[in-house]
Amino acid sequence: MKAKQLYNSTLLLKVIFTISVAVIFFIAAITYKHITTLKESSKWVEQSHEINMELERLMSYIKDAETGQRGYLLTKNEEYLKPYLTSKSLINNSYKRVSKLTSNSLIQKINLKHLLFLINKRHNYLSKTLYLVQTEPNYDHKVLNEYLHVGRLTMDSIRLKIEEMSSTQKKILQNRQLEYESSMNYTPLLIYLTLMVTLVLITIAFIKINRDVVKLSKTVNTLSVANEVSSLAEIVGGFGSWQHNFETNTYTFSDNEYRLLGCEPQSFEASIEEFIKFVHPDDLEYVMENVKNMALLATLPSFTYRVIRKNGEIRHFRTIGRAVKVSSGERTYIGTTSDVTEEIYAKNFIEERNRELESNNKELTAFNYIASHDLQEPLRKIETFLSRLISSDFSTLSKPGQQYVNSIQTSANRMRTLIDDLLQFSRTTKTEKSLEKVDFNLLLENAKVELNQIMETKNAVIESNNLPTLKVIPFQIQQLFINIIGNSLKYSKENTPPIIKINSSKIAANSDKSLPANNHNYYKITFEDNGIGFEQEYATKIFTLFNRLHNKNKYEGTGIGLAICKKIVENHNGFIFSKGVLNEGSMFSIYLPFE
Amino acid sequence: MMTEYITIYLADDDADDRLFFTDAFDELKINTKVSTFNDGVDLMNHLNDPDAILPNVLFLDLNMPKKNGLECLLEIKKNEKFNDIAIAIYSTSSTEEHIEETFINGANIYIKKPNDFETLKKILSEVVTINWQYHTSNLNKDNFLMRM
Numbered sequence: 001m002k003a004k005q006l007y008n009s010t011l012l013l014k015v016i017f018t019i020s021v022a023v024i025f026f027i028a029a030i031t032y033k034h035i036t037t038l039k040e041s042s043k044w045v046e047q048s049h050e051i052n053m054e055l056e057r058l059m060s061y062i063k064d065a066e067t068g069q070r071g072y073l074l075t076k077n078e079e080y081l082k083p084y085l086t087s088k089s090l091i092n093n094s095y096k097r098v099s100k101l102t103s104n105s106l107i108q109k110i111n112l113k114h115l116l117f118l119i120n121k122r123h124n125y126l127s128k129t130l131y132l133v134q135t136e137p138n139y140d141h142k143v144l145n146e147y148l149h150v151g152r153l154t155m156d157s158i159r160l161k162i163e164e165m166s167s168t169q170k171k172i173l174q175n176r177q178l179e180y181e182s183s184m185n186y187t188p189l190l191i192y193l194t195l196m197v198t199l200v201l202i203t204i205a206f207i208k209i210n211r212d213v214v215k216l217s218k219t220v221n222t223l224s225v226a227n228e229v230s231s232l233a234e235i236v237g238g239f240g241s242w243q244h245n246f247e248t249n250t251y252t253f254s255d256n257e258y259r260l261l262g263c264e265p266q267s268f269e270a271s272i273e274e275f276i277k278f279v280h281p282d283d284l285e286y287v288m289e290n291v292k293n294m295a296l297l298a299t300l301p302s303f304t305y306r307v308i309r310k311n312g313e314i315r316h317f318r319t320i321g322r323a324v325k326v327s328s329g330e331r332t333y334i335g336t337t338s339d340v341t342e343e344i345y346a347k348n349f350i351e352e353r354n355r356e357l358e359s360n361n362k363e364l365t366a367f368n369y370i371a372s373h374d375l376q377e378p379l380r381k382i383e384t385f386l387s388r389l390i391s392s393d394f395s396t397l398s399k400p401g402q403q404y405v406n407s408i409q410t411s412a413n414r415m416r417t418l419i420d421d422l423l424q425f426s427r428t429t430k431t432e433k434s435l436e437k438v439d440f441n442l443l444l445e446n447a448k449v450e451l452n453q454i455m456e457t458k459n460a461v462i463e464s465n466n467l468p469t470l471k472v473i474p475f476q477i478q479q480l481f482i483n484i485i486g487n488s489l490k491y492s493k494e495n496t497p498p499i500i501k502i503n504s505s506k507i508a509a510n511s512d513k514s515l516p517a518n519n520h521n522y523y524k525i526t527f528e529d530n531g532i533g534f535e536q537e538y539a540t541k542i543f544t545l546f547n548r549l550h551n552k553n554k555y556e557g558t559g560i561g562l563a564i565c566k567k568i569v570e571n572h573n574g575f576i577f578s579k580g581v582l583n584e585g586s587m588f589s590i591y592l593p594f595e
Numbered sequence: 596m597m598t599e600y601i602t603i604y605l606a607d608d609d610a611d612d613r614l615f616f617t618d619a620f621d622e623l624k625i626n627t628k629v630s631t632f633n634d635g636v637d638l639m640n641h642l643n644d645p646d647a648i649l650p651n652v653l654f655l656d657l658n659m660p661k662k663n664g665l666e667c668l669l670e671i672k673k674n675e676k677f678n679d680i681a682i683a684i685y686s687t688s689s690t691e692e693h694i695e696e697t698f699i700n701g702a703n704i705y706i707k708k709p710n711d712f713e714t715l716k717k718i719l720s721e722v723v724t725i726n727w728q729y730h731t732s733n734l735n736k737d738n739f740l741m742r743m
Contacts, residue, residue, distance in 0.1 A: 373658065373688050380687060380710045381611050387711035416710065 016205040023198045027191055034187055041180045048173040051101045051108075055162045058094040061087045062122060062158060066151070069126050073133060084126065091119060102165075105172060111165045118158045125151040231255060239338035242270070242321075244294065247330040251275075260317070260339050262309035280306035280314065290319070294333055298323045304340060316341045368426045375419055383412050414556070421560035425545070428476060428567045438474045440467035440525075444502070447481035454489050464502035468523050470594055476568045483561045484588050488529035490555060491586075501528045507591075514577055515591060522574070522591040529587075534580035542578060565590075601723055602648055605631045606638040606667065607656040607685065612708065616654070619716045625723060635662025639670060642677065649677065652723055654685040655702075657693060665696060672701045681727045689740065698739050703731055705740045 065087035071080030095116065102108035129147045132139045231254065234240055240257025244250075251272060255265035261278050268274050272291060279287050283305035290303045302320040309315055321335025386409055394402060444464060448455065455462075462485065485500055492498035504525045509515045515522065534542065534549055541547055543566040546559040565588075569576040573593050580586040605616050613631045620629050630650070632638040639662065641647055653671075657664035664684065671677045682702045686693065689707040697705060704722065709715050718741065 377609070377687050380708060383710035384611075384615055384712055384715070387713060391712065 012208060013205055016201045019201055020198050023194050026194060030187055030191060034184065037180055037183060041176065044173060044176050047101055048169045051098060051169050052166050054094055054098045054101065055166055058091060058098060058119075059159065059162050061091045061094060062119065062155070065091070065126060066122075066155060069130060073129070081130075084130075088123070095119070102169075105168075107168055108165060108172075111161065111168060115158065115161045115165065118154055118161055122151060122154040122158060125154060235259070237338070239336050241334065241336045243335075244272075244321075244333040245330055246295070246332065257337060260315070260337065261307065262311050262313070278307045278309070280308055282306070294321065300333070300335060304344070315339055316344045364426075368423070371419060371423055371426070376416075379412060379415055379419065382408075383416070386412065417556075418558050418560075421558045421564075424479070425560050425564050425567065428479070428564055428571065434473060435471045436474055437469060437471050438477070439469045440477065440504075443474060443478045444481055446478050447485060450482050451486055451489065454486070458489055458492060459497040460489055460492070460500065461497065462500045462502065465504065467502070467504050467525065468506075468594070470523060470592060472572055472592070473568075476571060480565050480568045480590070483565050484527050484590075487561055487588075488527065488531055488586070490557065491529075491531045491533075491550075493530070493532055493583075496530065499530050502526070503528075512591075514589075515575060520593045522593050525590050525592070527588045528585065530585045533582045533584050533586045534578075535582050536580055539578045539580060543576065600626050600628045601652070602650040603627050603629045603652050603654070603723065604638065604650040605629065605654040605656075605685070606633075606635060606659065606664070607631065607654070608634050608659045609656070612656070615712065615715060616719075619712070619719050623716055623720050625720065627723065634659045635664065635667045638662075638667060642671070650680055652681045652683060652727075654683045654706075657684060657686040657688070657697075665700070668697060668700050668702055681725075681731075683722055694740055695736075698736055702739075703727065703734065707740070 064083040068080045068083035068087070071077070072084070095112075099109075099112055102112060125147050129144065129151065132144060132147065230241075234254055234256035238260070240260050241254045242257055243252040245252075251270040253266075253270040253275075258265045258267060261275075276284060276287060286303070287305050290300065294300055300319070300321040302318050304316060304318045307315055307317050316339070317337050318340045319335060319337045321333050323331060323333050326332050386405065390405060390409075394405065397405065441464075444462075444467060448462065454460075488500050489498055502525065504523055507522055507524050509518045509520050509522060512522075512524070538549055542549065543562050545563040547563075548557060548559040550557075566576050569590050569592070575591040577589045578586060579589070603620070605613060607613050607616070617629055617631065620627050630641075632641065642649070655664040655667055664686070668682060668684075671680065671682065681704075684693075684697045684702045684705045685708060686705075687708050689705070694705050704725075706718060706722065709718060722741070
């Protein structure tokens with residue numbers, strides 16, 4: 001895992017680069033040393049060679065001197081002495097050169113000293129011999145022989161010494177050669193190994209760079225696609241984007257930012273000064289305040305203002321932004337500007353409609369009050385006066401007069417029922433709702449109590465299985481029961497005691513095709529009766545306000561009861577349906593959602 | 596012969612209702628002294644008169660000009676002097692809001708004006724003969740609205 005991380009990091013490339021540079025320096029150093037050693041070694045060879053040559057030359061000078069002297073001794077010809085005379089300076093020069101060449105070797109120095117001694121000794125004997133021959137004509141041959149003998153021995157010693165020196169020089173050279181070779185032996189291997197390691201490292205670096213390049217080109221590809229998408233999105237979504245670099249105090253606007261202002265993309269320099277030229281004069285101060293906030297806040301809350309487009313059109317813009325740190329570490333603000341003109345118009349329109357609705361609602365509430373109070377009051381008085389008239393003066397009225405009074409009373413009663421029902425309908429609103437968990441069995445019992453009188457008169461039977469407990473507005477559901485059962489009781493067959501069957505079951509919305517498809521679960525409660533029923537074509541009409549299927553002389557009613565039922569069920573996000581068969585009965589189904 | 600009167604006040608802006616009210620008491624054979632007032636201001640002026648005889652039962656219509664029934668109720672309940680007056684709300688409407696509001700503010704009973712004279716007589720005779728002490732100690736939201 002760590003190795004992989006290392007591989008993926010740019011650190012690896014840096015490490016490889018450093019190592020490679022170090023290796024190159026290392027190889028350069030070794031090569032330099034190598035060449036220097038080579039140069040030195042060839043110098044040594046040359047030097048050794050020169051030493052040998054010089055030694056040989058030295059030897060030959062000595063020999064020349066000896067040969068010359070020997071010639072003179074034999075012939076007494078002065079001509080032979082010439083080489084002997086010149087040899088001294090030649091030998092001296094030669095000796096000096098050898099001494100200089102061998103200055104770096106201690107053994108050779110000692111050898112050389114020894115050689116000098118021998119050369120001097122030889123010279124001495126040569127001089128002695130010459131002196132003897134030239135100054136004493138009758139010289140003792142024995143002495144001469146003695147001198148010659150010592151001279152020859154010294155000569156041998158010199159030869160030996162020179163040979164020794166020569167061989168020493170050879171040995172030194174050999175040693176140096178060995179040293180050089182041994183040092184040269186491991187150098188190529190070292191260079192080779194180091195180069196191999198470097199090669200491996202460079203290969204790894206190459207693979208990595210290659211991969212990075214592939215990755216980079218992929219990223220560049222993705223980025224360019226994303227750029228296209230974003231610029232397309234800006235056009236479709238009607239917004240533009242901008243960036244503000246705090247470090248360099250420069251702005252960048254997207255193409256669509258220009259289009260929003262009605263300009264060609266990048267047609268002017270992106271800067272706040274250029275942008276605010278478009279801002280509506282009345283909103284300029286507000287916009288500048290928000291621009292200032294940009295420097296202080298990490299998130300710029302959205303603000304809405306007007307701009308005047310190039311063609312003079314006024315549009316509403318909304319700008320939002322926030323600070324981000326880009327990878328280079330510079331603080332940058334990014335943001336979007338959207339054209340919200342339509343949104344604002346729509347909002348204004350909705351607000352206008354809301355105000356209208358509110359005033360309509362107020363009128364309706366006022367109407368409710370009129371219905372409940374002002375209409376009831378005159379009616380109540382008509383009824384009260386009528387009741388007094390009947391109780392005190394009815395008997396004194398003529399027959400038709402009595403008839404009229406009765407008709408007035410019937411009409412007044414009907415009007416009261418209408419007003420009461422209408423009031424109940426208008427009060428069946430959501431605003432009054434207070435949801436409570438309530439047992440429907442209890443509500444049914446309450447409804448039965450309310451309907452007690454008519455049930456007794458008609459000998460009605462209500463059969464019900466166990467009803468659920470649901471979270472509802474209790475008095476509305478109770479009213480629902482009263483209205484539905486009351487409806488069944490009212491439209492019962494003459495001479496047949498009404499039987500009302502109430503059933504409940506749990507169902508899912510998608511298992512019942514009369515319900516719209518959703519994920520809610522419902523309680524379905526059905527009320528089935530054996531009354532006069534109705535034709536199926538009226539199944540939805542009966543829930544409309546004031547809608548009646550029968551003449552009011554036959555069955556009294558206001559046409560409001562079932563409309564109230566529909567309203568109650570809808571208040572509970574439920575549904576109500578009816579099914580009727582003429583002269584056989586009707587069935588009402590209500591669906592109430594539960595959690 | 597000492598005669599015990601029950602003093603009854605009614606504040607109602609409707610002349611017909613005041614007539615039904617006094618007629619009903621006339622026909623009832625109860626010893627009562629009925630006074631009527633045309634609006635809340637009229638009523639409160641009279642009650643605040645130090646020489647006034649305070650009623651045993653006060654009937655208050657809710658919807659009146661100048662000072663409505665609820666305002667009168669609040670004023671009366673603020674003054675300890677009127678602690679012994681039984682207050683009956685006497686209104687055309689019987690909306691939940693009105694019933695709730697007057698109950699909370701200390702009225703003793705709520706009467707919906709009936710729509711025939713016989714019922715009116717029955718209600719009024721019942722109300723004036725209630726044992727108020729007993730009624731008030733057992734008062735709750737359910738028996739506050741008078742049902743006939």
